[in-house]
Amino acid sequence: MPGYVVVGMQWGDEGKGKIVDYLTEQVDMVVRHQGGNNAGHTVVAGGHTTILHLLPSGILHPGRVCVIGNGTVLDPAVLVNEIEGVAEAGHQLEGRLFISDCAHIIMPYHKRCEGAQERFRGNAKIGTTGRGIGPAYADKADRLGIRFGDLIDFECFKTKLEKVLAYKNALLQDVLNEEPFNFQDVVDEYARYAERLRPFVADGVSIVHDALRSNRRIMFEGAQGAMLDIDHGTFPYVTSSTTVAGGVCAGAGVGPSVVKGVVAIVKAYTTRVGAGPFPTEEIGEVGERLRNEGQEFGATTGRPRRCGWLDLVQLRRAVLLNGATTIVLTKADVLSAFDVIRICTGYESEEGRIEMFPSQTSELERVTPVYEEWPGWGVDLAECTSWDELPPNAKAYFQRIEELAGVPVSIVSVGPGREQTILRSDPFSH
Ligand code: GDP
Numbered sequence: 001m002p003g004y005v006v007v008g009m010q011w012g013d014e015g016k017g018k019i020v021d022y023l024t025e026q027v028d029m030v031v032r033h034q035g036g037n038n039a040g041h042t043v044v045a046g047g048h049t050t051i052l053h054l055l056p057s058g059i060l061h062p063g064r065v066c067v068i069g070n071g072t073v074l075d076p077a078v079l080v081n082e083i084e085g086v087a088e089a090g091h092q093l094e095g096r097l098f099i100s101d102c103a104h105i106i107m108p109y110h111k112r113c114e115g116a117q118e119r120f121r122g123n124a125k126i127g128t129t130g131r132g133i134g135p136a137y138a139d140k141a142d143r144l145g146i147r148f149g150d151l152i153d154f155e156c157f158k159t160k161l162e163k164v165l166a167y168k169n170a171l172l173q174d175v176l177n178e179e180p181f182n183f184q185d186v187v188d189e190y191a192r193y194a195e196r197l198r199p200f201v202a203d204g205v206s207i208v209h210d211a212l213r214s215n216r217r218i219m220f221e222g223a224q225g226a227m228l229d230i231d232h233g234t235f236p237y238v239t240s241s242t243t244v245a246g247g248v249c250a251g252a253g254v255g256p257s258v259v260k261g262v263v264a265i266v267k268a269y270t271t272r273v274g275a276g277p278f279p280t281e282e283i284g285e286v287g288e289r290l291r292n293e294g295q296e297f298g299a300t301t302g303r304p305r306r307c308g309w310l311d312l313v314q315l316r317r318a319v320l321l322n323g324a325t326t327i328v329l330t331k332a333d334v335l336s337a338f339d340v341i342r343i344c345t346g347y348e349s350e351e352g353r354i355e356m357f358p359s360q361t362s363e364l365e366r367v368t369p370v371y372e373e374w375p376g377w378g379v380d381l382a383e384c385t386s387w388d389e390l391p392p393n394a395k396a397y398f399q400r401i402e403e404l405a406g407v408p409v410s411i412v413s414v415g416p417g418r419e420q421t422i423l424r425s426d427p428f429s430h
């Protein structure tokens with residue numbers, strides 16, 4: 001009963017959507033287990049670009065079962081929209097898309113509260129996606145959350161909403177100086193979602209375990225990245241879920257023994273959206289070039305992504321946090337534009353050289369990256385179709401990453417398209 005985790009190793013947007021779509025050929029089921037529509041996963045196949053926020057990136061493959069697990073938080077408006085978009089593009093979803101009845105629902109007050117929180121934070125704001133993710137997870141921990149199981153039992157939904165809304169409206173009006181919500185308006189809106197989504201809501205755990213019992217292969221699709229993890233990321237500049245591979249267990253309802261491999265998605269340079277420390281950030285010409293060459297604009301909010309060189313100090317910590325068994329290196333083609341490519345191999349701080357990525361954000365803000373320089377390869381990697389065709393300088397750069405990270409590179413991605421993928425070894429065999 002093999003399960004494989006695909007996980008982002010940096011601050012998100014590593015190209016997880018592309019690689020999950022590519023690897024779906026090899027699996028029977030794809031499961032999202034954390035996050036919500038803060039994620040934006042881009043799949044480019046057959047000349048079409050699809051940005052998925054909630055549906056697993058295996059959804060474009062006919063016959064593959066897709067599950068949205070209990071550990072996610074879902075905005076039903078976004079979900080309905082996405083289901084309709086994918087259905088209109090000709091994909092059949094009934095009977096192969098399942099939404100866990102234990103997944104929590106993002107409510108309108110989550111988004112409004114988040115907007116107010118960010119305002120109160122002033123210049124210490126996190127720069128969230130504004131999708132209500134943090135407040136929805138907070139309500140889950142606070143036992144105020146409403147779940148999909150409640151939504152499809154609509155009387156139960158109304159009873160819960162009535163109580164929670166009284167509390168949220170008091171908070172919005174009396175503390176946050178915000179407009180309250182009208183109970184009946186919310187009921188009417190969510191009744192429509194309940195009707196549309198009812199056919200898809202199920203016990204996610206049963207579906208996943210039925211598949212495991214039948215010896216089906218499952219791929220768990222991570223959202224965000226290791227440095228946005230609620231415990232292990234650059235707190236408080238993080239998201240509100242467990243983004244590291246271990247989150248699969250609680251977020252999908254499987255034991256650790258199910259996981260046979262952890263496919264670590266690493267962008268060949270680094271990007272970050274929103275605020276927070278980023279030691280290798282390039283704010284000048286190099287950053288601008290990385291952003292333009294890599295088209296680094298958010299798939300969810302359209303914000304320009306902050307860009308910088310690959311950071312092996314950060315990556316080594318992510319390898320430990322995730323138990324990475326193999327690396328998929330993405331957007332390698334973007335570096336083709338550079339004559340000199342830098343890799344950060346260590347940090348300098350007031351106490352001297354640091355090899356371990358600091359756990360404290362305040363310490364991370366004070367480090368200076370130490371780089372080694374590698375010569376560019378002078379040809380566009382997007383033209384390469386096999387490992388053997390790669391220019392020697394590119395191979396040397398990839399091998400240096402393997403050496404520093406201590407994890408083998410099995411795939412190099414050289415463009416957004418499904419076919420722009422160089423398979424060196426089977427990532428599920430490591
Ligand atoms: P995700 O959130 O990890 O799924 O990544 P995003 O979809 O948010 O961002 C990755 C962006 O890079 C998308 O626009 C992809 O189409 C694109 N992309 C993925 N892999 C490659 C690659 O190897 N080369 C290039 N040039 N673009 C890529």
Ligand code: IMO
Binds near residue numbers: 132228
């Ligand atoms: P994918 O799955 C990049 C960032 C936000 C913000 C912080 C908290 O596409 O890689 P949140 O709305 O989650 O409370 O915002 O996390 N963030 C992401 N950055 N990719 C993502 O997802 C992200 N999801 C959240 O920009 O800094």
Ligand code: MG
Binds near residue numbers: 042299
């Ligand atoms: Mg993204």
